[in-house]
Amino acid sequence: MVVDNKSAVTQTLLDQLQIKSSKVAFMPDAEIISAIRYLEDKGIPNNKHEDYKYCNIEAVLRKEFKSVEQAFNELTNADIAPLKIDEAINLVVVNGVYSEELSEKMIVKGLTVNSLNELSSSEKVLLCSQAKSDTDALIALNTAFTGNGLFLQVDKNNIIPMPLHVIYVNSGNANIVTNTRSFINIQANAEVTLIESFYNIGSAKVFSNFVSEKFVGENAKLTCHTFQNEGALSYSVNTNQVRINKYSNYTNNTFTLSGELVRNNHNVVLADSNCEAHLNGLFISNGTQSVDNHTLIDHQMPHCESNELYKGIAKDKSVGTFNGKIFVRKDAQKTNAYQSSKNILMSDDATINTKPQLEIYADDVKCSHGTSTGKIDTEALFYLKARGIGEESARKLLLQAFAQELIDKIETPSLQERVLHLFEKAL
Amino acid sequence: MITIKNLHASIGDKEILRGINLEVKAGEVHAIMGPNGSGKSTLSSVLAGREDYDVTEGEVTFNGKNLLDLPAEDRAREGLFLAFQYPVEIPGVSNINFLRTALNEIRAYHGQEEMPAKDFLALVKEKSKLVELDSKLASRSVNEGFSGGEKKRNEIFQMAMLNPKLAILDETDSGLDIDALRIVATGVNKLKSKDNATIVITHYQRLLDYIVPDFVHILYKGRIVKSGGKELALEMEAKGYDEIKAQFDSLES
Structure with missing residues (x-):
């Protein structure tokens, strides 16, 4: 056969x-x-x-x-x-x-x-x-x-x-x-x-x-x-x-x-009706790693809310992907659905793929999505260096700032410390 | 303090600084004036170590060291401070954390221990008063959501915290109303001593009513075309730059 x-x-x-x-x-x-x-x-x-x-x-x-x-x-x-x-x-x-x-x-x-x-x-x-x-x-x-x-x-x-x-x-x-x-x-x-x-x-x-x-x-x-x-x-x-x-x-x-x-x-x-979902994510990848976040938010009934915030930092030859699908079905009037994906590329060989997909079948809804991918902000980097902060610390400070709003969502102190420690180590 | 000799710098193919010579000694205040596009901001950027510019000729000695050999952070650690014309907003980095990192990296460079948190906070309190900066701004993200005046006051606050040997104020007066201008200028004047020096870069004479220079230099097409005392600034204010432009344009052609 x-x-x-x-x-x-x-x-x-x-x-x-x-x-x-x-x-x-x-x-x-x-x-x-x-x-x-x-x-x-x-x-x-x-x-x-x-x-x-x-x-x-x-x-x-x-x-x-x-x-x-x-x-x-x-x-x-x-x-x-x-x-x-x-x-x-x-x-x-x-x-x-x-x-x-x-x-x-x-x-x-x-x-x-x-x-x-x-x-x-x-x-x-x-x-x-x-x-x-x-x-x-x-x-x-x-x-x-x-x-x-x-x-x-x-x-x-x-x-x-x-x-x-x-x-x-x-x-x-x-x-x-x-x-x-x-x-x-x-x-x-x-x-x-x-x-x-x-x-x-x-x-x-x-x-x-x-x-x-x-x-x-x-x-x-x-x-x-x-x-x-x-x-x-x-x-x-x-x-x-x-x-x-x-x-x-x-x-x-x-x-x-x-x-x-x-x-x-x-x-x-x-x-x-009247429920809410919040999906957030943070990744840092290096080497040949691949991190792929796929989300699907299915709004079936009215007056619901969803929020998504995904951030990534891709180093070396790593690949980061975000694919966020939002369905708003015809009964899901008064839906609020927001999605945002922000990424930083730390090397020329790193790749970010992002794809928002909104399918909306109701007419009275608020939906938005935004995505940005770029290199570290060189103006901010120069500003920090001009104040005596070394290149490496300056980069770390900016990347930590980028990640902080997600790390702040952890309310269990020792988990937050664990995430922060590993995040800093990976920078 | 700083000696600039025959400094040429370009961005891409375009030569912007075409042979700057300037010497600033401790205790002095120098003003650099000039029309738009004369190279004022390029000069401050090149001195602070912005990498977008190529220095093609000349040398700069800062307290005995070859400044142009140093990366931007080491220039700051050696005591050079640039007050930005457009201070950068850095969301997520608190002013306090930023300054503590800066201060301690500068201290480490000089072989000093980190400043104890208590002393640091006391210093913040003392120096923020100097420019009447709301203490709440210290805990906010660097420049994020600051008004134009707050950003400029924040620059001077940082200068006060880091206590540089040479401060370059790049169009610090731009976008300031008269009250903010007075606050900023008062702050700068209080920081002045016989051991440090200031270069004030400005388009207008207005700021120089408050920060009185010992020397005034007119920059045009990448060269210092005229130097004098503080009266030169008043002369420029009265006459404008046209006469100087005409004089040097005819010399060039």
Whole structure:
């Protein structure tokens, strides 16, 4: 049989994962079967796929993950300790599997933390309702081979007084592919801050395919900080499928500080009226890194607001991409939707791709988008130098100023320090 | 203090400074006047180390050092200060952080320790009074949203903080109303001492009523064509630049 190269890469991956993955109880067979069908049909996307134009996942798998060893490392408390955040309850997911042993146990009223296999049938109702296999090959891959990931729920009318910190950590000693899944349900009138950190602490290359479904109930508030520091051996796709309800407020601030390839798909459905979504991002990339932020804000109902601010600094030969799609459906009158992408190129070999996409089907809306990409402001640089500030400090001062408004959004001091420290180091 | 000999500078193919000679000694105030396009701002930019210009000939000695060999930051660290004609807005960098960084880098260059935070804040308080700068402006981003007058006062405030040996005021009077002009000039006068020097670059004589120069030089087509005492400024104000222009244009042709 003759197979083209595209399906060959996908097929090789599927074959290897099928041998080396164990089935999880929570994922319905029907979902797994349709996920595999979709993958076999469409293949892992390459740069011919419009949504993956600057992010050739197929090429990464072909070049870096020809063999998938799944040689996972066991981790201990000592491995996790430095990744923790003092002010938070730290929960740990290792190579896609929720680790009760490594997670901090704390009884907090209204909070449920569990592995996905422990989901009750009533809790399962929403599972896979936002992350649909037939919309994206990476969601399908995750659905087909997901590990026993994390379930987190805040029951209605509960405010969780401290941040929750989920440490998603991968570790292997020969090529690993992880399909980490999380399912976050914030019920009506509940409120929580969720920090999700991503690390690779093994000696092996990791292809990390993360999918999180997040539900924000009526009048609930979910504030998320995504902290990505997976290092040079990591290639990751992180998909957030979020659905928010009436009067709710969802915020995500994504900080990308390392990772050879980082693709973030952040898709938010504003499913009812009077809710708001805020997506922000900051990345700094160097070497041959590629950081690709894709957002989709789907305004379905009236009187909602969305804001996006993405900033990037691309050094060396790195590539930064921002693709922001906003749908305003015909019922979504009185929508306010704003989007801004600002980037600084630090070298002639660095690349920035930005693409705003607005599709508006309602007539009484306010939408705006802006994008700018340029080099560091030479006038400002000269002004600083003329006051005795050296070239390097002057550059740092200007880049920090550029990033500060995003770093200021972090309300957890030790996370803010961690981001600032790594950001300064990367400058 | 500073000795400029036969300084030529160009931008692209265009020669703008065509042989400047000037000596400024400690304790002196020099004014450089001239019509638009005579090279006044180019001179200040070249001295401060802006890289857009090529120095094609000549030399500048500043306190015994070859100024043209130094990058802009080292010129500032050696005690040269340029008050910008158009101060730059830098969103996100607070005035305080900017000045603390500048002050401490200058101190480090001279082998001094960082200034303790308490002393620094006391200095800020003292010096901002000098130019009647609202202390709130100190914590705002550098020049961002400042009025024209506030920007110029901020320049003099920075000068007061950094205590330079030679200050070059580039059209500091432009865009100032009479009250702001007086405040700025008073600030400059208070900073004057026998150990430092000032070069005032201006188009108009007005500023020189407040900052009285010891010497006045007329710059035209990239050369100093006439020098004199403070009365020369008044003469220029009365007669305009036309007579000088005509005289030197005929010499050139």
